[in-house]
Amino acid sequence: MTNPVPARLLALGGASLALLVSPLSAQTPPPPSAVDLAQRGDDLAWSITEDLTTEIGQRMAGTEAEAAARKWAVARLQSMGFANVRDEPFDMSVWVRGEEEAWLTSPFLPQKLAITALGTSASTGAKGLEGDIAYFESFDALVAAPDTQVKGKIVFIDHQMAPAQDGSGYGTYGRGRFTGANVAAKKGAIATVIRAIGTDDHRNPHAGGTNFEPGVKPIPAGAISNPDADQLVRQWKRVTAGTASGPLRMKLVLTPRNLGTKKSGNVIAEVPGRDPAASPVIVACHLDSWDLGTGAIDDAAGCGIVAAAAKHVMTAGQPRRTIRVLWAGAEEVGVFGGQAYFDAHGTEKHAVALESDFGADRVWRIDFKLPDSAKALSDRLAAAVMPFGVVRGRQPANGGADIGALVQAGVPAVDLAQDGTRYFDLHHTPDDTLDKIDPVQLRQNVVVWSAVLAILANSEDSELP
Ligand SMILES: [Zn+2]
Incomplete structure (x- = not known):
């Protein structure tokens, strides 16, 4: 095991255990792990969600509001220190009520x-x-x-x-x-x-x-x-x-009316890995929303979760693999963003894909669709999230809408399934607003995502080619 991050993550059970696995920590305290960072009263996902829902609000794909959201997103991801931040535009047919x-x-x-x-x-x-x-x-x-x-x-x-x-x-x-x-x-x-x-x-x-x-x-x-x-x-x-x-x-x-062909786009940002030959990990959400509420649980929170986790891994130390953050456009109206991403990048190698698009309540289950070589890796992932109340599922991960084309083409996937008990009370309604988000559960998402992303982004090629 050449990689120090998973060893530190084993210490999640408590500080005393951390001392056991890091006997030198009295002299040289290890740098904080992504999870340590996420656990320190983290409000990064909340602030992204709050800003997006307040400053942009509803953002139907292909409309002026979604264009404003993409501009906002590029500036936000740049200010967080991500590299290669860009908006990759595509055309779509726009319907408005x-x-x-x-x-x-x-x-x-x-x-x-x-x-x-x-x-x-x-x-x-x-x-x-x-x-x-x-x-x-x-x-x-x-x-x-x-x-x-x-x-x-x-x-x-x-x-x-x-x-x-x-x-x-x-x-x-x-x-x-x-x-x-x-x-x-x-x-x-x-x-x-x-x-x-x-x-x-x-x-x-x-x-x-x-x-x-x-x-x-x-x-x-x-x-x-x-x-x-x-x-x-x-x-x-x-x-x-x-x-x-x-x-x-x-x-x-x-x-309703059709406005004809308009632009949407995928906003992409990266944490560059230290091994340029290693295939990247992609984490996704969608930036567009329906227009009745402000798209807080669907899917501003998901964008907050994946970006906050990537940021915490970046802050904890440069990962081996590049982490690519995809804030996809135009999911709700036909997954045009996911398709455009696949058309542009589907032939590139991706180590593994994950998506957060099921609200902001806590992660309760982890599912895998990984190659046989990743057996030990999946055990490490399941062990890392167990302290946060996350159980291992029995069915294969299915990815998510925006990474669906990638997963269908064979890219491995990990699902961090969120508690959906009240998701469909709010989904696509005027009630999808910021006040419905529980900051404590949102933070649990970020901690779990940070743990998983740190391990995946530092995994070996022998585990995830
Ligand atoms: Zn959604």
């Missing part, structure tokens, strides 16, 4: 709903549209339905997502948002409204993208809040029970 209103208009007097348009939704036109609702209890029920049940109607997809520590409901329930409108459009629906993909009981609809296949003409698509969906379902039950004379009808006004 307009008016958004909805009413239940039958079988009772009109009642207004809290709705938001889904990304890439078509416009209803300023006058809106009105139609009968075709109710589906789930995305799968919509897929199974004959076209005749859908044609000419406004499709409603129910199915409330339940909270889970690992956020696993998102993949299953999220399908209604990801492709529900596409399925409905192909069956002849005039619009789609879903129960928002969220676990809260606030009258906040959750925004998010929806995807139409090439050749499918987009239709208006929106999400209503959970309490509004409950209200719709109660009316639906009265109609189907015959206690209210139907049909159940909705009026929708959604006027």
Whole structure:
């Protein structure tokens, strides 16, 4: 073991243990480790998150606000002492929301709903549209339905997502948002409204993208809040029970617009390694956000976490490998930044990739997708994070959206899974604001990330080629 950093990290259990593994420390105290630095009342991730959400706020990809965020990010990362800080621009098609209103208009007097348009939704036109609702209890029920049940109607997809520590409901329930409108459009629906993909009981609809296949003409698509969906379902039950004379009808006004092709960009910064031949470690987040809140948990905090950890490793002493920090642009609206990074850098060698994009609550599990040569390395990583309440997972790491193309191409990955129990209360809503971040849990993220990043950035080529 030529590398001193992991040895120091073994001492995380307490100061007395540190003395045992560093017998010379009485004469020459070792330099602080990245974790020591992160533990000293660190507020670096907080200050990045606070500044970004306060000075920029909402920053939809491809808009003036996102351009301002990138300018801000370059200056911020430069001032932190990172090298090779730059904004790598790319083109993207930009969608922005307009008016958004909805009413239940039958079988009772009109009642207004809290709705938001889904990304890439078509416009209803300023006058809106009105139609009968075709109710589906789930995305799968919509897929199974004959076209005749859908044609000419406004499709409603129910199915409330339940909270889970690992956020696993998102993949299953999220399908209604990801492709529900596409399925409905192909069956002849005039619009789609879903129960928002969220676990809260606030009258906040959750925004998010929806995807139409090439050749499918987009239709208006929106999400209503959970309490509004409950209200719709109660009316639906009265109609189907015959206690209210139907049909159940909705009026929708959604006027989003496409602004055409605009610039977004990936902001990149580096901690240069002392071995220029060693492949770099990449740590990612995304700088863009949805526009209803200020993108604090999604994903200003992630950018704060990865940059703070990289900074602490840099301060503790030059790592063997270069650490590349990627603050990706345009994740929310189609992972255009991750794709642009892959197009520009996918042929370069990357030792390992990590991403923070699941809020700011504590890291509770570490997962690996590493080569066989990294068996001992993964044991060291798991041991280093255990003192902070992080358990070793049994499933392979899957990376994250912005590093997804890299990982798919074979780049190893480590996941530091955050507690997602309340993530989907806030995700893509007006409630995604700074006050929802717990500074204590945010600091735990930085400590865990610093420990992991210090070990990875000093790993041997025999472990991670
Ligand atoms: Zn995100």
